[in-house]
Amino acid sequence: MQAMLDILGGLVLVSGTVFLLLGALGLNRMPDIFNRIQAGTKTTTLGTMLTLAGIGLMQPDWSMKLLLIGLFMLFTNPLSSQVLARAAHRGGARKTPETEVDRYAEDHGDPS
Amino acid sequence: MVDLLIYLAAALAGAAFLLVLYRFLAGPKPADRVIAFDVLTIISITGIALAAKIEGRIIYLDVALVYALLSFLGVIVIARYLERNL
Amino acid sequence: MSKAQISAKLFITLILFWMLLNGTFALDSFIVGVGASLIIVYFFRDSLSFLSEFRFTPQALMATLSYVAFFLKELVKSNLRLARIVLEPDLPINPGIVKVRTKLKSRMGRLLLANSITLTPGTLTIELEDEWLYIHWVTLESADIEGATQAIVEGFERHLEVMYG
Incomplete structure (x- = not known):
């Protein structure tokens, strides 16, 4: 039984790190800071969740602590990227020319 | 088989780390470095969790938790700083 | 309360x-x-916690379950979509920052909504001001307030409204 869970956990683990790698790729390919934050937050959040879940499947007695780390990341990751995105916008970060509309700049003035 | 999967995962996480490190060094703006730093920490947490599994030590998970807490606070503080000074 | x-x-x-x-x-x-x-x-008497402003009714507990399920589904969907964008050679993005309006009144409900939006398909909350949210959208579909609200907010709002109001 545990042998099956080990294999399953290993597969979940690898799928999680694949998402981490995709996020890293996105961070390098995206043209401006806002798109980079998007790529950086989402994929790493799911990637970490899957990694922790995979380890949890291999070590069921650790699952409480892994769950705690996962929940913590789930709540803090989006918060820090929100704060960073706002800071970047207020600091007048360059937006890619493909950007079609910016309602935030319309309402608050555009420092860039 | 399982060991192989764990080491494959560690290799993928390592490759992701190097890619993000490039963005961290290349910048160009401080905000780019901060988001790269944030992602580096998250990948490190995965790395610490993997190390805990490989070494079989649950105590490493506490390290990961404290690391997550500190990096969150760090990013918030740096973002606050950038907001006034960029 | x-x-x-x-x-x-x-x-x-x-x-x-x-x-x-x-x-x-x-x-x-x-x-x-x-x-x-x-x-x-x-x-920290007046600080927010996950349970503050939560309504302890059977409907709210049911809504919590369906919210979690909906959230996980959206999280996986958003990652697959972003992975496809990143892997495509010509990087098909048309970003924009839109403004949406939420019906939620409670602080915790709005916070959870902003967080959920950040983690779901192509959207990133930039600022939360009273009932208005400013959202960066990687694949812009609708630039006006009504269209964007319908596309981004309503899925989560349905659940959160029952949970927090």
């Missing part, structure tokens, strides 16, 4: 967090946790 109720909910949240952190139900660690939580509650 009374002050005592808010404090009690913060205390319960802290104790639950402490128990998870310790992973044991031993009496001595429980007593330390109660002491530490009481000190924190004394200094």
Whole structure:
């Protein structure tokens, strides 16, 4: 039984790190800071969740602590990227020319 | 088989780390470095969790938790700083 | 909701967090946790916790379950979509920052909504101002307030409205 869970956990683990790698790729390919934050937050959040879940499947007695780390990341990751995105916008970060509309700049003035 | 999967995962996480490190060094703006730093920490947490599994030590998970807490606070503080000074 | 109720909910949240952190139900660690939580509650009486403003009704508990399921589905979907964008050679993005309006009144409900939006397909909350949210959208579909609200907010709002109001 545990042998099956080990294999399953290993597969979940690898799928999680694949998402981490995709996020890293996105961070390098995206043209401006806002798109980079998007790529950086989402994929790493799911990637970490899957990694922790995979380890949890291999070590069921650790699952409480892994769950705690996962929940913590789930709540803090989006918060820090929100704060960073706002800071970047207020600091007048360059937006890619493909950007079609910016309602935030319309309402608050555009420092860039 | 399982060991192989764990080491494959560690290799993928390592490759992701190097890619993000490039963005961290290349910048160009401080905000780019901060988001790269944030992602580096998250990948490190995965790395610490993997190390805990490989070494079989649950105590490493506490390290990961404290690391997550500190990096969150760090990013918030740096973002606050950038907001006034960029 | 009374002050005592808010404090009690913060205390319960802290104790639950402490128990998870310790992973044991031993009496001595429980007593330390109660002491530490009481000190924190004394200094941060009015702070938000996950349970503050939560409505303890059967409907709210059901909505929580369906919210979690919906959220996980959206999280996976958003990752697959982003992975496809990143892997495509010509990087097909048309970003924009849109403004949307939420019906939610509670602070915790709005916070959870902003967080959920950040983690779901192609959207990133930049600023939360009263009922208005400014959202960066990687694949812009609708630039006006109504269209964007319908596309981004309503899926989560349906659940959160029952949970927090």
